[in-house]
Amino acid sequence: MSRRKTSLELAARALAAWGPRQLGLAATAAVVVGVLVGLVTVLIPNPVFGREIPPEPWNYPVWVGTSVLTGVLFATYVRPGAAATPRSGEPVEAGDGSDRRSARLGGFAAVLAWFAVGCPVCNKIALLALGYSGALTWFAPAQPVLAVIALVLSAVAVVGRLRGQVSCPVPAVR
Numbered sequence: 001m002s003r004r005k006t007s008l009e010l011a012a013r014a015l016a017a018w019g020p021r022q023l024g025l026a027a028t029a030a031v032v033v034g035v036l037v038g039l040v041t042v043l044i045p046n047p048v049f050g051r052e053i054p055p056e057p058w059n060y061p062v063w064v065g066t067s068v069l070t071g072v073l074f075a076t077y078v079r080p081g082a083a084a085t086p087r088s089g090e091p092v093e094a095g096d097g098s099d100r101r102s103a104r105l106g107g108f109a110a111v112l113a114w115f116a117v118g119c120p121v122c123n124k125i126a127l128l129a130l131g132y133s134g135a136l137t138w139f140a141p142a143q144p145v146l147a148v149i150a151l152v153l154s155a156v157a158v159v160g161r162l163r164g165q166v167s168c169p170v171p172a173v174r
Contacts, residue, residue: 011162015072022075030071033110037063041118051119053140059117062147066113069154073106076161102157109153116147 018026038044042051043063120126120140127135 034067
């Protein structure tokens with residue numbers, strides 16, 4: 001319990017230290033992800049995509065939550081301040097691989113959320129694998145579970161990245 005509390009405290013401290021650049025990027029990325037997922041899954045009604053089964057009430061908070069977490073995760077990869085890239089000749093810090101793991105985890109969570117909030121019979125993968133009745137019988141009941149997993153994985157990726165910004169900060173470029 002104390003490690004989880006410490007991780008959340010460090011993540012909150014990192015968020016509090018963000019400037020307008022990171023906050024703006026997080027908001028922009030969240031809106032872009034939200035619009036893309038919303039249009040494709042027809043949570044935002046549009047003439048391009050169709051949905052045979054209406055959205056469930058839980059689809060909307062999962063969609064918004066995943067979009068926000070993905071936007072925050074995206075913004076963790078931007079250096080605070082004006083200098084975003086090192087000057088030529090300056091050494092670049094080598095990461096321990098946790099940034100790559102967080103990116104993969106966050107990307108996987110976003111795809112999982114897309115499967116979770118999408119129409120179960122409009123999903124070509126589920127339709128090909130299970131058929132129409134299988135998609136309704138097996139895939140549709142699994143979608144809330146996919147949604148919870150997607151939100152948890154997104155949160156883990158975000159907290160890990162934010163915690164690293166405070167507990168092991170990369171030196172600022174001079």
